[in-house]
Amino acid sequence: MDLGAIFNLSTLMNTINTATIVVLAGLGCLMTDQAGMMCIGIDGMMTAGAFAAVIGSWLCSSWIMGLVFALAVGLLLGGFYGLFVIRYKSDEFIIGVALNIFAVAITTFLLRSIPGQSGSFHPATGAVVKLPSFSIAGSNVSIMVPLSWLLVALTWLLVYRTPLGFWLHASGEHPESLRSVGRSPERMKYLGSLACGLFCGLSGAYLSLGYLSTFTENMSASQGYVAVACVIFGRSNPVYVFLAALLFGFIDAAGQRMQGIVDPTLTATFPYIGTILMMVILAVRYTAMKKKRA
Amino acid sequence: MKKALSLLLTLALVCAAIVLPVSAEEAKTPSLAIVVAGSFGDRSFYDSAKEGGEQLESEFGTKVLYIECGEDASRYQRALNDAAKECDIVAAVGWQFYDALDTVPDNNKDTKFVFIDNAMDEMPDNLMCVTYAQNEGSFLAGYIGAKLSANASIGAVGGEDADTINDFLIGYEAGAKYANPDAKVSRQYANTYEDPAKGKECALALYTSGADVVFAVAGKTGEGVFEAAKEYGKGVLAIGVDGDQKYINPDLIICSMVKKVGKSLYDIVSDPDSYYKGGEVWNANMATGYIDVVYGTEDMPQQASDELKAEVEELKAKIISGEIVVPSAFE
Numbered sequence: 232m233d234l235g236a237i238f239n240l241s242t243l244m245n246t247i248n249t250a251t252i253v254v255l256a257g258l259g260c261l262m263t264d265q266a267g268m269m270c271i272g273i274d275g276m277m278t279a280g281a282f283a284a285v286i287g288s289w290l291c292s293s294w295i296m297g298l299v300f301a302l303a304v305g306l307l308l309g310g311f312y313g314l315f316v317i318r319y320k321s322d323e324f325i326i327g328v329a330l331n332i333f334a335v336a337i338t339t340f341l342l343r344s345i346p347g348q349s350g351s352f353h354p355a356t357g358a359v360v361k362l363p364s365f366s367i368a369g370s371n372v373s374i375m376v377p378l379s380w381l382l383v384a385l386t387w388l389l390v391y392r393t394p395l396g397f398w399l400h401a402s403g404e405h406p407e408s409l410r411s412v413g414r415s416p417e418r419m420k421y422l423g424s425l426a427c428g429l430f431c432g433l434s435g436a437y438l439s440l441g442y443l444s445t446f447t448e449n450m451s452a453s454q455g456y457v458a459v460a461c462v463i464f465g466r467s468n469p470v471y472v473f474l475a476a477l478l479f480g481f482i483d484a485a486g487q488r489m490q491g492i493v494d495p496t497l498t499a500t501f502p503y504i505g506t507i508l509m510m511v512i513l514a515v516r517y518t519a520m521k522k523k524r525a
Numbered sequence: 526m527k528k529a530l531s532l533l534l535t536l537a538l539v540c541a542a543i544v545l546p547v548s549a550e551e552a553k554t555p556s557l558a559i560v561v562a563g564s565f566g567d568r569s570f571y572d573s574a575k576e577g578g579e580q581l582e583s584e585f586g587t588k589v590l591y592i593e594c595g596e597d598a599s600r601y602q603r604a605l606n607d608a609a610k611e612c613d614i615v616a617a618v619g620w621q622f623y624d625a626l627d628t629v630p631d632n633n634k635d636t637k638f639v640f641i642d643n644a645m646d647e648m649p650d651n652l653m654c655v656t657y658a659q660n661e662g663s664f665l666a667g668y669i670g671a672k673l674s675a676n677a678s679i680g681a682v683g684g685e686d687a688d689t690i691n692d693f694l695i696g697y698e699a700g701a702k703y704a705n706p707d708a709k710v711s712r713q714y715a716n717t718y719e720d721p722a723k724g725k726e727c728a729l730a731l732y733t734s735g736a737d738v739v740f741a742v743a744g745k746t747g748e749g750v751f752e753a754a755k756e757y758g759k760g761v762l763a764i765g766v767d768g769d770q771k772y773i774n775p776d777l778i779i780c781s782m783v784k785k786v787g788k789s790l791y792d793i794v795s796d797p798d799s800y801y802k803g804g805e806v807w808n809a810n811m812a813t814g815y816i817d818v819v820y821g822t823e824d825m826p827q828q829a830s831d832e833l834k835a836e837v838e839e840l841k842a843k844i845i846s847g848e849i850v851v852p853s854a855f856e
Contacts, residue, residue: 236734239733240733241729241730241733241734242730244729245726245729245730248726249722249726252722348566349564349565349566350564350565350566350567350568350572350745351566351567351568351721351745351748353568369733370729371756438722442722442725443721443722443725443749443752444752445721445748445752447566447719447720447721447745447748448564448566448595448719449595449719450722452717452719452720452722452723484726484730487713487726487727487730488730490712490713490714491711494686495685495686495714495716496685496686496714496716498716499714499716
């Protein structure tokens with residue numbers, strides 16, 4: 232068994248590049264989880280963001296406009312989620328699932344009706360401008376990668392070191408105590424869902440303009456669900472979520488390179504086997520902690 | 526007043542329903558439904574089928590229905606049943622329809638079914654299978670790849686570990702070894718036909734491991750292979766599949782191994798008497814012109830020299846005459 236073929240620089244770059252999609256979406260999801268209304272609609276928000284980014288970049292021939300479009304669509308969907316969950320007290324999972332289904336359908340419909348293309352976006356005139364990137368050790372890295380790391384640090388600071396972070400947490404945990412100090416839990420929850428939309432917009436923009444340079448139908452390929460899993464493992468701590476996303480990315484990248492040794496249909500299940508293993512570890516640790524407390 | 530209005534509207538609707546079908550003009554061919562397992566827009570396999578349908582529409586005014594299943598296996602059977610009610614001939618495009626076609630033709634005796642890209646052992650009279658000798662075309666692709674590789678190391682990204690895909694890869698490997706017995710051929714399976722991001726990672730893994738020509742055999746996932754070639758640079762190349770894909774990036778794509786799905790559909794529907802043979806498997810191969818290697822149009826930069834192209838023509842003749850027998854995954 233040639234370990235050098237599995238654990239090398241290209242595996243590392245693969246891990247980092249693909250994990251960034253999950254990291255950004257995970258940050259969004261944890262903002263809602265902190266506010267006590269975990270959004271599983273992030274997969275749909277990513278798809279919509281990816282679509283908006285490509286359309287913006289193509290219409291205005293500028294990646295900045297691509298980002299702006301993606302963030303705007305993210306805000307819109309985040310607001311939509313907030314409106315239904317906070318104002319109309321709908322079930323957050325139902326709304327999340329609805330968002331996921333809706334986003335795939337609407338982007339497919341718009342792709343076929345506005346530019347009139349099916350499958351993927353390949354404009355006849357004009358071009359899709361990608362996000363800037365730089366080269367490390369022969370691999371292309373989008374600026375969104377270091378930006379995502381910066382955002383992990385900033386989100387951590389926001390959540391654990393600022394009053395805003397405490398209020399956000401309180402809005403989910405003890406809305407009444409937050410109200411008693413004169414803060415509106417609803418407003419905090421809206422903030423969480425809007426931030427979720429923004430992060431997912433970024434994630435989508437990275438997927439379609441940073442990592443690839445096109446939009447394809449159902450582009451998120453269920454990465455949003457992986458992000459939700461990472462948020463659960465990382466217990467909504469941005470740093471842990473980041474590490475969980477890297478671990479998932481690594482399992483996927485290493486599994487892909489093990490195809491020569493292990494059956495390829497089996498390597499495809501590695502990320503899921505990883506999920507189950509982590510689930511078990513987490514469950515064991517929780518029960519151990521509960522026993523200690525008792 | 527309201528009642529009268531609604532009555533009027535209902536009447537208008539009923540009249541329209543009766544009048545409209547009569548006004549539809551008579552087509553010269555049977556109507557066709559193209560049901561694809563994935564979705565259109567892959568600029569490869571499914572789009573080739575669509576081209577055949579569009580050609581029929583424009584030349585004969587054939588009524589053609591396009592139905593996508595979006596890789597959702599639960600839709601296969603339903604889509605075929607629905608299509609059978611609307612059209613005379615139903616083409617199931619994609620090897621994935623294997624299980625669905627077990628029962629659907631028996632339940633729709635009046636409809637003719639065509640199974641594209643796979644064969645079944647036992648078939649009812651209203652089902653024919655079309656298989657393509659992709660191993661023959663891939664043999665040429667492997668030969669070209671090995672000849673253009675600087676270090677005799679090439680690779681391929683397959684959609685998944687399935688017989689039809691492996692048929693490509695086995696032919697590709699045989700062609701590479703024919704060109705250079707020491708050639709190293711590595712493969713990666715993306716396990717999806719719809720995710721270019723996955724295709725890109727697979728191709729990057731191959732390029733970084735030393736392969737400098739990568740054959741994309743994965744539908745829309747293959748788009749990621751071309752992205753990877755562009756990003757990796759250093760003179761690496763790619764080979765397209767099913768349709769003539771060179772136009773996607775003429776600087777990086779040497780040639781495409783084409784599988785003329787559209788042409789076979791066109792032939793079956795425009796001339797069912799000579800082409801539709803229920804209960805039989807039609808092997809569309811290089812000899813009959815349904816499998817080939819193409820290099821885009823004249824104005825595109827060509828990586829393959831005229832000499833190499835001449836060698837490929839010779840090989841083609843040898844495959845057609847049976848002098849070279851290309852190994853297959855279906856043996």
